[in-house]
Amino acid sequence: MTEWPSAGCIEFKSVSAYYKSQPSMPALRDLSVSIKAGEKVCIVGRTGSGKSTMLGVLLRFVDMNGCVTIDGIDIESVGLRTLRKSMEVIPQDVYLFSKSIRSTLDASGCFCDDELWAALDAVGMKPYVSNMSQKLDTLIENGGSNMSLGQRQLLFFARILLSKTKIILMDEATSSVDPETESCLRRVIQETCSKTTLLAVLHRLQNCKSLSCAHEQELKAVALTSTDFCTGIQTLVPTMDNK
Ligand SMILES: Nc1ncnc2c1ncn2[C@@H]1O[C@H](COP(=O)(O)OP(=O)(O)OP(=O)(O)O)[C@@H](O)[C@H]1O
Numbered sequence: 001m002t003e004w005p006s007a008g009c010i011e012f013k014s015v016s017a018y019y020k021s022q023p024s025m026p027a028l029r030d031l032s033v034s035i036k037a038g039e040k041v042c043i044v045g046r047t048g049s050g051k052s053t054m055l056g057v058l059l060r061f062v063d064m065n066g067c068v069t070i071d072g073i074d075i076e077s078v079g080l081r082t083l084r085k086s087m088e089v090i091p092q093d094v095y096l097f098s099k100s101i102r103s104t105l106d107a108s109g110c111f112c113d114d115e116l117w118a119a120l121d122a123v124g125m126k127p128y129v130s131n132m133s134q135k136l137d138t139l140i141e142n143g144g145s146n147m148s149l150g151q152r153q154l155l156f157f158a159r160i161l162l163s164k165t166k167i168i169l170m171d172e173a174t175s176s177v178d179p180e181t182e183s184c185l186r187r188v189i190q191e192t193c194s195k196t197t198l199l200a201v202l203h204r205l206q207n208c209k210s211l212s213c214a215h216e217q218e219l220k221a222v223a224l225t226s227t228d229f230c231t232g233i234q235t236l237v238p239t240m241d242n243k
Pocket residue numbers: 019020021022026027045046047048049050051052053054227
């Protein structure tokens with residue numbers, strides 16, 4: 001199990017998801033999607049259509065019916081800690097725990113300073129951290145209140161660059177950075193995550209295309225139907241046809 005997941009294939013089989021506060025109203029209905037290892041998948045759909053819920057199901061934050069497998073293993077059969085450690089997540093609302101920048105980037109303390117600075121440099125955060133008096137040992141306060149939301153998102157990206165994860169989940173992860181930083185991050189993803197499976201919730205479809213120019217043929221979009229008008233139809237379509 002230590003090698004799991006070794007590839008990063010994800011399969012949703014007839015998945016419906018429910019929040020405890022609204023057990024009779026599915027937040028996601030009968031979703032079946034097969035995602036190959038290394039594929040870059042954009043999750044699109046209207047507000048409330050279940051995009052964040054789809055990621056929540058993968059991390060077992062949301063109750064579900066149906067089955068989700070990663071590399072053929074049912075995620076219900078895996079310990080929660082193992083499951084959540086198997087993916088890197090950049091959430092919609094980035095909350096950082098009160099610890100140093102160093103421990104945020106490298107929880108298990110296995111990277112040297114040069115590697116940490118290189119990751120910060122790749123996401124454009126090196127000047128900001130260099131200017132702090134404690135540098136890498138600067139304490140992040142109160143969930144990250146001493147940093148902007150965009151800077152918190154960039155720190156998450158730096159952490160992902162250092163990890164050897166096979167699966168990345170992003171929930172509008174570039175929503176709070178400027179366009180120049182956003183395109184820099186896409187380039188970083190293309191260059192360093194070519195073999196990583198990426199599920200990205202995006203509001204703008206044109207961002208799907210630019211997420212991975214090098215892998216355009218692999219790029220897909222899962223279009224979720226709004227649960228308000230839910231017909232249970234969710235499709236996996238090539239991004240280019242999904243105007
Ligand atoms: N914690 C929760 N408790 C109860 N219902 C929830 C909860 N979170 C989401 N929902 C409901 O589940 C449905 C899907 O919500 P979800 O957050 O997945 O949508 P989304 O597509 O990510 O929307 P957005 O684009 O606004 O982020 C909505 O009807 C929403 O009201």
